[in-house]
Amino acid sequence: MAMLERIREDAAGAILFDAAVSPQVDADWFEPETWRARGALRVQGGGRGGVAVIDTPVGECVLRHYRRGGMVARLMGDRYLWKGADRTRCFAEFRLLGVIGALGLPGPEAVACRYRRHGLFYSADLITRRIADAHTLAQCLADGLLDGELAELVGALVARFHRAGIWHADLNAHNVLVRSDELFLIDFDRGRQREPGEGWQQSNLMRLRRSLLKLGAAAHGEAAFEEEHWKPLVYRYERTLRA
Structure with missing residues (x-):
């Protein structure tokens, strides 16, 4: 509507x-x-x-x-x-x-x-x-629910917004909501629509990475985080961005 x-x-x-x-x-x-x-x-x-x-x-x-x-x-x-x-x-x-x-x-x-x-x-x-029955990605991480499959869904979510030129000023794990197999981005204060560009898109993605690391996603080592979470996220991000 x-x-x-x-x-x-x-x-x-x-x-x-x-x-x-x-x-x-x-x-x-x-x-x-x-x-x-x-x-x-x-x-x-x-x-x-x-x-x-x-x-x-x-x-x-x-x-x-x-x-x-x-x-x-x-x-x-x-x-x-x-x-x-x-x-x-x-x-x-x-x-x-x-x-x-x-x-x-x-x-x-x-x-x-x-x-x-x-x-x-x-x-x-x-x-x-209100987006009902949803949990933040930060909560999912704290509960041990962040796996490769969820990481891929997060990558696809971010790519959909980036493909449309939507820049999120504070892309972090608290602003990604997970509901069953459906994901949402929230809190667009200071966000805007801009011409798609690799520079700001990658910077935005790195902000999300820093958030995940700050919240303990690399508790078992950064190499494990890279293989189990970040590589699947980036793979699906790039695939969706170019779809």
């Missing part, structure tokens, strides 16, 4: 939503306490500060508040420099998810997003449909 963008503006900011998913989205949708009062909120780990799973009129969704990471987080927290509505993190990610959906790629379905102005800065939130 094609995305049907609608924008609601007020003195505090604006809400951008997909009217094909929900004909109306109010400011209350972005307030965890609203859902908590209704008994329709639960918090699960993931991301900076976790994410809120909310039971909305359109089904289970994930509410994510944008927060900075690293050293700058101490100074800026959840504030970003205002450069116009179309350049907010939430509007950009919402629209990229629309492109991903239109391309038939397995990513989250955007429901709505919101920014709120604070002088020269803004804060932002994003709501997407």
